[in-house]
């Protein structure tokens with residue numbers, strides 16, 4: 170099988186990216202996706218993304234986690250596929266595309282991609298954490314000493330105990346300024362800490378606003394893979410006009426055989 174692919178990263182969240190406009194990819198082959206994402210036996214990535222034709226808008230985004238399964242929305246992946254669409258000439262600087270959670274718009278300026286996320290109407294504030302869905306489900310928990318925190322063990326435990334078989338992504342957070350938060354994320358479907366999670370930092374920004382840790386509606390998020398910005402409007406309906414902004418980069422291209 171000769172399969173051309175591109176490798177992308179958005180603040181260190183990395184993806185195998187495939188132009189599937191001619192339906193070259195065997196979409197039901199879970200084992201192949203997992204193998205392509207395997208860091209020792211494959212290309213290595215947190216997920217795999219297909220760019221496909223769409224009847225009405227610029228393209229469709231199909232997202233698989235590194236375990237080979239289709240999953241919910243990937244914010245960093247949405248930023249990377251927009252950059253890829255521009256590289257392919259599918260768009261100029263503005264995109265409208267459909268992902269698993271619905272329609273998104275995005276703009277590319279230099280290496281920076283701004284992605285409109287879904288509105289968030291429900292934020293569950295529990296005693297020690299916040300849960301919300303920003304296209305993917307996210308547990309958000311404030312911790313001391315984030316750098317020393319055992320994100321893998323605690324993330325895995327929370328993902329499996331509180332959220333059952335469906336699971337959730339688990340974000341650990343420390344406030345570093347009035348509108349600046351540091352975040353480390355355990356991602357379901359990767360089953361490990363990743364360097365950054367786009368829907369995760371979006372969830373963190375909204376959660377920190379909801380529990381009054383910040384009054385800001387433009388929030389800076391520091392992740393191990395780099396910095397992201399999230400901004401939104403707080404309305405009576407919840408959080409609207411939510412944007413995720415940051416760098417996205419094509420790293421290399423290759424062919425899987």
Ligand SMILES: N[C@@H](CCC[C@H](N)C(=O)O)C(=O)O
Nearest residue numbers: 240243244245305366367368
């Ligand atoms: N890395 C992603 C989130 C991808 C989906 C997640 N692993 C899940 O299954 O919920 C992001 O940037 O949002």
